[in-house]
Amino acid sequence: MSGKLFVGGNWKMNCSKKQADEIIAMLVKGPLSKNAEIVIAPPALYLEYVKSKAPAGVDVAAQNCYKEASGAFTGEISPAMIKDIGVEWVILGHSERRAIFKEDDALIGAKVKHALSAGLKVIACVGETLQERESNKTEEVVFRQTKAIAENITTWENVVLAYEPVWAIGTGKTASPEQAQEVHLKLREFLKKDFNKDLRIIYGGSVTGKNCKELSAQKDVDGFLVGGASLKPEFIEIINARG
Ligand SMILES: O=C(CO)COP(=O)(O)O
Numbered sequence: 001m002s003g004k005l006f007v008g009g010n011w012k013m014n015c016s017k018k019q020a021d022e023i024i025a026m027l028v029k030g031p032l033s034k035n036a037e038i039v040i041a042p043p044a045l046y047l048e049y050v051k052s053k054a055p056a057g058v059d060v061a062a063q064n065c066y067k068e069a070s071g072a073f074t075g076e077i078s079p080a081m082i083k084d085i086g087v088e089w090v091i092l093g094h095s096e097r098r099a100i101f102k103e104d105d106a107l108i109g110a111k112v113k114h115a116l117s118a119g120l121k122v123i124a125c126v127g128e129t130l131q132e133r134e135s136n137k138t139e140e141v142v143f144r145q146t147k148a149i150a151e152n153i154t155t156w157e158n159v160v161l162a163y164e165p166v167w168a169i170g171t172g173k174t175a176s177p178e179q180a181q182e183v184h185l186k187l188r189e190f191l192k193k194d195f196n197k198d199l200r201i202i203y204g205g206s207v208t209g210k211n212c213k214e215l216s217a218q219k220d221v222d223g224f225l226v227g228g229a230s231l232k233p234e235f236i237e238i239i240n241a242r243g
Pocket of ligand 1: 010094164168169170171172204205206207225226227228229
């Protein structure tokens with residue numbers, strides 16, 4: 001809970017130039033807390049456009065990238081390309097990449113490694129499904145996913161870990177502040193013990209203007225990765241959750 005509140009806005013596959021303009025206008029109007037670090041992630045096609053228009057203090061992230069610098073990988077983009085257009089962040093390991101596009105722990109680990117070596121900062125995502133939670137596998141799953149990421153990291157200053165329980169993503173079923181705090185604390189202890197690292201752990205999954213304050217008050221919640229609400233005016237409320 002120390003330091004700035006990290007607030008990521010994952011637009012997912014939602015955007016048009018008009019919509020990007022509207023979201024940027026909303027951010028320009030603000031107000032944006034000086035105690036927040038803000039990173040917005042539009043679809044790849046709009047990265048350069050959004051980067052050129054985003055107000056000072058709002059960074060931009062890609063939503064994905066491949067584990068190679070260039071080559072015969074039709075449809076993919078590389079960290080080098082993201083850097084080349086002046087964008088500094090990338091989201092990796094999102095549950096939608098894992099579930100829909102079948103990305104496994106090994107691929108996500110390799111992507112994290114390559115993105116960091118290319119000089120990008122990474123928001124790395126982990127989280128359990130409802131079935132895994134109900135069969136008491138939350139800890140096992142998030143530790144396994146985190147380990148696969150952590151083993152590929154040497155430059156820890158440039159990593160933010162996002163805990164996004166799959167059952168809370170896009171469902172309106174937010175994790176309770178206690179549920180989020182419990183997993184964040186376990187992840188922090190795990191990272192400290194096995195990797196000698198204490199890093200920022202942010203929460204994602206149906207974060208709204210209404211629930212952001214209570215979640216942000218949890219000791220081990222260092223910020224948010226916001227999906228749906230990052231496209232709406234309430235994103236400003238979330239940015240200002242801690243005032
Ligand atoms: O997946 C998310 C952010 O990456 C969360 O999405 P929602 O905020 O729409 O639940």
